[in-house]
């Protein structure tokens with residue numbers, strides 16, 4: 280080809296392009312330099328449809344123009360979960376180091392399935408998993424994989440719980456046990472993804488009604504004793520940090536009952552598992568070391584970018600027996616020769632996977648564990664400070680003493696519509712993004728804190744608007 284011949288389109292896409300690199304890196308660099316990420320606004324369908332109309336063409340478009348459309352229009356209709364004023368649902372607050380390393384992971388096209396394809400990346404991810412396993416007091420043999428979120432983690436773990444239990448029942452009772460209906464004990468406060476999981480894996484929920492929203496060993500024991508077929512209840516799910524109120528279940532009590540009865544003990548710490556690194560609340564997690572499986576989302580309170588959940592098993596071989604995919608083209612990733620092998624694909628329902636634990640790993644190594652502890656403690660302290668402000672205001676009522684970073688409160692005299700109006704106004708004015716929740720049948724206010732840059736002054740500004 281002549282030196283000045285145009286590059287054919289099919290090659291153009293893969294040809295190094297320094298202008299495109301500079302364009303994107305400049306955007307990223309500006310974004311990372313914003314001192315306080317703006318909340319921005321929800322988008323209307325007609326508005327985003329109009330922006331997108333006709334953009335996909337045969338010839339393609341100038342990247343600078345496309346980036347401009349994204350930056351000036353599309354990105355403005357995306358609420359920034361990493362704004363320190365975002366206190367709805369569960370916010371996110373990825374560290375700068377983790378965001379930047381996410382780009383490295385993207386640029387490297389890491390295939391995080393197997394040791395064969397990504398040994399160094401898998402080993403680094405496992406170092407981060409080990410940090411979490413140590414905090415939970417899980418044994419040296421514990422391990423797992425990073426998956427896309429708490430829902431994926433719960434599903435992957437509970438499939439292992441089901442199949443392991445089924446296997447044991449068949450070994451004990453013979454083939455007729457293969458078709459027996461199984462049940463898992465879950466509290467009425469378990470996350471919706473746990474209920475969805477049970478439906479997906481065709482296991483019946485054995486729902487324990489909690490007193491005061493906290494699942495205890497005593498409640499589990501009493502419910503099992505009152506049941507006519509407790510043998511069919513083969514696993515139990517506890518939550519270490521409920522999503523609505525941040526309540527940590529009685530892990531020691533529930534785990535002890537699970538041990539006594541040979542039930543699988545799963546702990547869903549998708550939101551609150553990060554509190555393990557906060558000395559001020561660590562004792563509330565007593566019993567987590569009994570878990571057979573445990574999930575915590577670094578994309579929530581461990582300051583990693585979306586999407587990243589850490590899934591750990593006490594005995595990873597049990598997960599491997601369930602999740603390993605058997606296909607001749609994959610034989611090469613499995614060795615029987617005793618050489619070291621850790622294939623993340625073997626520990627969840629996935630095959631192809633992004634090495635999504637690496638941004639956490641990089642940030643952890645760069646920033647050190649103390650920075651994580653302090654950042655997590657910040658939200659716990661803030662929740663307590665806000666609780667005291669609420670106590671001091673006559674028109675506000677604290678609904679429960681916060682344990683982690685969630686605060687539930689009532690504005691005396693407000694209806695659901697009043698909360699909606701208040702939340703909409705705060706978002707319109709870019710003061711805060713808050714959504715109400717439901718608590719014991721009533722619509723109430725809820726703050727959810729993750730971001731270490733959220734300040735008490737911001738909260739005071741918002742509380743003042745309830746007067």
Ligand SMILES: Cc1ncc(COP(=O)(O)O)c(C=O)c1O
Pocket residue numbers: 369427428429430431470472518520521522547548549550551576588
């Ligand atoms: C306790 C708990 N479990 C599971 C999930 C689901 O996690 P994800 O949204 O990462 O799938 C959440 C999400 O908020 C949660 O709080």
